[in-house]
Amino acid sequence: MENSKVVAGGSLTQRLEIQEVFEHLSAREKLYAHHMSRAAWDGTRIILRQVSFEAEQIFDLILELYQSCSGDWTLLMENCDVDQKNLDNLLEYAALFLGNIGNYYSEGDQKITSALTKTALFKFGRASAKSRALLENVVPAMISPHPSSLRFPSPNTQSGYYPGPGILSRQEIVEITRVLDSRSIEPENTRIQKSVQDGRVVYDVLQGSTEIGSEEESTQINGAIATICVVRGDYSDILKNVCASLSKASEYAATDSQRAILDDYIRSFTTESLDTYRESQKKWILEKEPVVENIFGFVEQYHDPLGVRAESPGxxxxxxxxxxxxxxxxxxxxxxxxxxxxxxxxxxxxxxxxxxxxxxxxxxxxxxxxxxxxxxxxxxxxxxxxxxxxxxxxxxxxxxxxxxxxxxxxxxxxxxxxxxxxxxxxxxxxxxxxxxxxxxxxxxxxxxxxxxxxxxxxxxxxxxxxxxxxxxxxxxxxxxxxxxxxxxxxxxxxxxxxxxxxxxxxxxxxxxxxxxxxxxxxxxxxxxxxxxxxxxxxxxxxxxxxxxxxxxxxxxxxxxxxxxxxxxxxx
Structure with missing residues (x-):
C-alpha cells in the first residue's frame, strides 16, 4: 500500500510496508487476513455515505475510469481525447479523494474541488456509458466550492450524517438526540433525515443494519409537534457484503474467541444492536496478542458536527x-x-x-x-x-x-x-x-x-x-x-x-x-x-x-x- 498526498511542486508518495510481517503468517492466517480486509473495504462505502451525498458516486466514477482503461492512463487519454495536463488534474483529484475517502479533507473537513473545467471533465465520459451517466450526477459537485465544509447543514455546509432535502438546525439535532437518549437509543450508528409529509415534520432516524423496519411516535421538537421515525436498514446493501466477508473470515479464525467477536459484529450489523457491539468489544479486549488484529464498527466521532454519530472504519x-x-x-x-x-x-x-x-x-x-x-x-x-x-x-x-x-x-x-x-x-x-x-x-x-x-x-x-x-x-x-x-x-x-x-x-x-x-x-x-x-x-x-x-x-x-x-x- 502507499500513502500519498499532494504537496506544493509535486506529489509525495510513501510506501506502507507490510510484506515482511505478512510473509510470517501461516496460510490459514493469510486467508483470515484476506477476508477481514475484504470486509474492511466493503465497509468503505458506509464512510462515503457519511461524508456527502455525492461521494459514493464520485468513488464509482474513479473506479469506472480506471477499469475502462485497465489502469493504462495513457489509453484513457487517447480514448477520451484529453491532454496530459487534464489527466494529471484528474489523477490529483482522484488521489486526494481516495486518500481522504471522500471529497472533503479528513483533517479540516474542507471541500476538495477539481481543477478540471466542466467541459474537460465531461470529456472523460467518453470512456464508457457508465462514466457518462455518473458524470451527469457528480460534475457540479466536483467543480463547485460549495458546500465548502462539513458542518451542521446550511446553504454553505453539509454533513452526510444529516442527509435529505430538509435542512436540520443544530437545535433540532440536539433535541432529537436527547429524545433518543431518553429511549435508550444510542446515536453512534444513526443518521437523521428531515422531511415534510402531508404537512407534518418527520425526522427519520436511520439505523445501520441489514434488517429493515420502522417505528414512529409523536413528540415535540423546537416546541412543535413532530414525528420521529426510527428506521432500520441504513447501509443495508453494504452491511450485507461486510457480514458475508466477516462470515467467510470466521472459517479461518485462529480461536473460538475470534469467531465469537466476528459473530457479535455480524449480529450487531444485522440488527443495529449496539448492546451486541459492546459485547464484541469486551471479547475483543480479552483477545490477547492476536497475530492478525482488527478494528470494526461505528467508533470514530470526529466528523459528526455534534460529535456523537460515528464513522465506521475497518x-x-x-x-x-x-x-x-x-x-x-x-x-x-x-x-x-x-x-x-x-x-x-x-x-x-x-x-x-x-x-x-x-x-x-x-x-x-x-x-x-x-x-x-x-x-x-x-x-x-x-x-x-x-x-x-x-x-x-x-x-x-x-x-x-x-x-x-x-x-x-x-x-x-x-x-x-x-x-x-x-x-x-x-x-x-x-x-x-x-x-x-x-x-x-x-x-x-x-x-x-x-x-x-x-x-x-x-x-x-x-x-x-x-x-x-x-x-x-x-x-x-x-x-x-x-x-x-x-x-x-x-x-x-x-x-x-x-x-x-x-x-x-x-x-x-x-x-x-x-x-x-x-x-x-x-x-x-x-x-x-x-x-x-x-x-x-x-x-x-x-x-x-x-x-x-x-x-x-x-x-x-x-x-x-x-x-x-x-x-x-x-x-
Missing amino acids: LVAVTDPEETAIFKRFVDEAPKFLRMLPWAAGASENDGRGPFEKTSFEAPEFTSIHALAYCSTIIFEGINLPNYNDIRETVGFKNVIIANRMRANVEGMSAGTLVKKSDMESLGRCRHRVRFVSTAVHELLGHSASKLLTRDRDGGANFDVNNPPINPLTGKPVTSWYRSGQTWTTVFENLATSVEECRASLVAAYLMDVPELMELFGYTDTGGVTAEELLYNTYLLLAVEGVESLQHYSVENKGQAHSRESFGILK
Whole structure:
C-alpha cells in the first residue's frame, strides 16, 4: 500500500510496508487476513455515505475510469481525447479523494474541488456509458466550492450524517438526540433525515443494519409537534457484503474467541444492536496478542458536527512481535508513571495515584501492528479503544501503534522553513523517535489516565460522595460529575474529542523528561540520540505541528479535533 498526498511542486508518495510481517503468517492466517480486509473495504462505502451525498458516486466514477482503461492512463487519454495536463488534474483529484475517502479533507473537513473545467471533465465520459451517466450526477459537485465544509447543514455546509432535502438546525439535532437518549437509543450508528409529509415534520432516524423496519411516535421538537421515525436498514446493501466477508473470515479464525467477536459484529450489523457491539468489544479486549488484529464498527466521532454519530472504519493489521515487547515493558511500568501526573502529586491514597485515577490499573493490550487494510477518513498512527468508558473501567481497553503508518507519515514530513537550519538535522533524526515514544505515551497513559467521576441511577458512585475529591485547580471539593449513561462525548459534544486529544498529548509531553521513561525506550544521555535531544525535539515538534494545523482551519469550520489540539497546545 502507499500513502500519498499532494504537496506544493509535486506529489509525495510513501510506501506502507507490510510484506515482511505478512510473509510470517501461516496460510490459514493469510486467508483470515484476506477476508477481514475484504470486509474492511466493503465497509468503505458506509464512510462515503457519511461524508456527502455525492461521494459514493464520485468513488464509482474513479473506479469506472480506471477499469475502462485497465489502469493504462495513457489509453484513457487517447480514448477520451484529453491532454496530459487534464489527466494529471484528474489523477490529483482522484488521489486526494481516495486518500481522504471522500471529497472533503479528513483533517479540516474542507471541500476538495477539481481543477478540471466542466467541459474537460465531461470529456472523460467518453470512456464508457457508465462514466457518462455518473458524470451527469457528480460534475457540479466536483467543480463547485460549495458546500465548502462539513458542518451542521446550511446553504454553505453539509454533513452526510444529516442527509435529505430538509435542512436540520443544530437545535433540532440536539433535541432529537436527547429524545433518543431518553429511549435508550444510542446515536453512534444513526443518521437523521428531515422531511415534510402531508404537512407534518418527520425526522427519520436511520439505523445501520441489514434488517429493515420502522417505528414512529409523536413528540415535540423546537416546541412543535413532530414525528420521529426510527428506521432500520441504513447501509443495508453494504452491511450485507461486510457480514458475508466477516462470515467467510470466521472459517479461518485462529480461536473460538475470534469467531465469537466476528459473530457479535455480524449480529450487531444485522440488527443495529449496539448492546451486541459492546459485547464484541469486551471479547475483543480479552483477545490477547492476536497475530492478525482488527478494528470494526461505528467508533470514530470526529466528523459528526455534534460529535456523537460515528464513522465506521475497518482496520486489519499484522502484529510486530519485537516492537510489541517494548510496549509490554512500558505497560508493566505504567502505574509508576501515573503517580507522576500533576493531579496525583503528593497523593497518599489509591496507591499514590490519588482520587482521580481508577483504583487499579488493569494492564491493557498494547501492540505494534502493521496495517494491511486501513479504511478510514483519518489514518491514525495510534489508537486507543473502545470509546465506551464503562467498558474501559470494568473490562479494560487496547492500545495499538500502527507502525508502518507512522514511519510513512514521518518520512513524508518536512518542517520546511518552520525551524532554524541549525535544528533541521536534529529534527530529521529525532522526528520518528519522538512520534514513536510520544504516541505510545499518548495512547497508553494519555487516553487511559484518570477516570470520569460518575454516579449511577441507584445513587452509587465511583468516588466518596461524602468527601468528594479536591479540585486541584480551585483547592475545593468538586461539585459536579457524570450521571448514569453519560460520557464525555455526549456531554461536551463536538468539543469533546479536541479536549480529549489535547489532554492525551499533554500527558505525553509532560512525561517526556522523565529519565526512567526515556531509558525504557532505549534513550539515555550517552546514546546516539540522547534523552535530552529527544526532549528538545519533542517541544520543537509540538510547535511545528501547532503551526501546521492552521492549514486545516477555516472560519466556518474550526478544524479537525487533532488540529485543534495541536494549535491549542501551541498557544
